[in-house]
Amino acid sequence: MTAIKLKINIEAPIQVVFDCARSIDVHQLSTAKTNEKAIAGKTSGLCELGDQVTWSAKHFGIYQTLSSRITKMKIPFYFQDCMIKGAFTFIKHDHYFQDREGLVVMEDTFQYGVPYGFVGKLFDQLVLKRYLTNLLTKRNLVIKAIAETGAE
Secondary structure, three states: OEEEEEEEEEEOOHHHHHHHHOEHHHHHHHOHHHOOEEEEEOOOOEOOOOOEEEEEEEEOOEEEEEEEEEEEEEOOOEEEEEEEEOOOOEEEEEEEEEEEOOEEEEEEEEEEEOOOHHHHHHHHHHHHHHHHHHHHHHHHHHHHHHHHHOOO
């Protein structure tokens, strides 16, 4: 198992940040370079508890699909999405939001497992963890920009 932990400060109301983080439309904007699209289940708007989304995206030159479900939610402080089908052995992504007098601290804990034994673990250490960290960091910067400006 690998864990990626990220933290970013956002100058916006907590509900705005929370909604940007669970917006399928914002997600697609933040992952435009991988052409990530919601193709089944919930395909636009805000994810709610129990919603399922199937994503299609191009990573490492290959189109892949991944389905996830919102498994936990405490508005506007926390939600969790978990992979239910995809190339990983598992993904669990926890999103935390703390209001500090108009400044929101948004934290991600992204945990995943890779298949293919030793080869998968080596690929994770050499390439995948850095790739996913960059992808999540860019996504968080888009959430920050949209939440702080109110533009989508």
